[in-house]
Amino acid sequence: MTALDTTARNATSVPIAPLLAERWSPRGFTASHELSDEEARSLVEAVRWSPSFMNDQPWRVALARRGTALFGGIVQTLAGFNQTWMPAVSAIAVLVTETERDGEAVPYAEYDAGQAAAHLSIQAAHLGLWAHQAAGFDQAEMSELLGLSAAQKPLTVIAIGEHADTDEVPEKIRERDARPRERRSVDEILLAPIA
Numbered sequence: 533m534t535a536l537d538t539t540a541r542n543a544t545s546v547p548i549a550p551l552l553a554e555r556w557s558p559r560g561f562t563a564s565h566e567l568s569d570e571e572a573r574s575l576v577e578a579v580r581w582s583p584s585f586m587n588d589q590p591w592r593v594a595l596a597r598r599g600t601a602l603f604g605g606i607v608q609t610l611a612g613f614n615q616t617w618m619p620a621v622s623a624i625a626v627l628v629t630e631t632e633r634d635g636e637a638v639p640y641a642e643y644d645a646g647q648a649a650a651h652l653s654i655q656a657a658h659l660g661l662w663a664h665q666a667a668g669f670d671q672a673e674m675s676e677l678l679g680l681s682a683a684q685k686p687l688t689v690i691a692i693g694e695h696a697d698t699d700e701v702p703e704k705i706r707e708r709d710a711r712p713r714e715r716r717s718v719d720e721i722l723l724a725p726i727a
């Protein structure tokens with residue numbers, strides 16, 4: 533058994549890629565951080581290069597920076613709890629997948645979008661930022677806001693920004709961010725011992 537790697541944020545049982553070992557989803561963000569044009573584009577570029585079934589690329593993304601009308605519109609669709617912390621983030625991406633094409637279900641549409649979200653999250657970590665995925669929003673309102681077709685399903689919003697644990701973050705959120713992070717053990721995830 534390899535010694536516990538406690539150098540990273542996440543207590544991994546063996547070392548893993550640093551960006552994965554550090555990744556987390558805080559809710560405390562600083563409203564003074566701005567996302568540059570190139571950083572914003574790099575998040576979408578990371579989505580673009582995620583793998584998909586038959587290279588079908590069923591995902592679509594809207595990305596809005598804080599202070600824009602679209603950002604404000606997205607915040608309006610959020611569930612109450614998410615509205616308490618998300619307005620401070622630098623940008624919010626809306627991840628949409630195409631569930632149906634020509635009357636046929638698009639295979640693996642949600643699976644592929646999940647990978648796109650993971651790619652975006654890791655690119656955010658590469659920028660020194662954190663991405664926080666959230667499903668707590670009104671799907672019908674989001675579809676209307678983005679002018680989506682019936683076949684396009686908004687799956688998650690992904691908040692991106694710089695973590696803050698200062699007074700600008702409500703105490704409840706700071707407390708929540710400070711809680712120990714937990715995971716099932718590797719043995720619990722494995723269906724059978726690694727062969």
Ligand SMILES: Cc1cc2nc3c(=O)[nH]c(=O)nc-3n(C[C@H](O)[C@H](O)[C@H](O)COP(=O)(O)O)c2cc1C
Nearest residue numbers: 555556557558559614664665666667668669688713
């Ligand atoms: C599909 C999905 C939906 C989520 N919805 C919300 C949400 O609405 N609000 C929220 O604060 N966090 C939400 N989360 C974040 C999870 O709670 C978080 O990823 C999980 O607790 C693990 O924490 P970590 O990302 O820091 O490892 C969501 C995550 C995923 C993947």
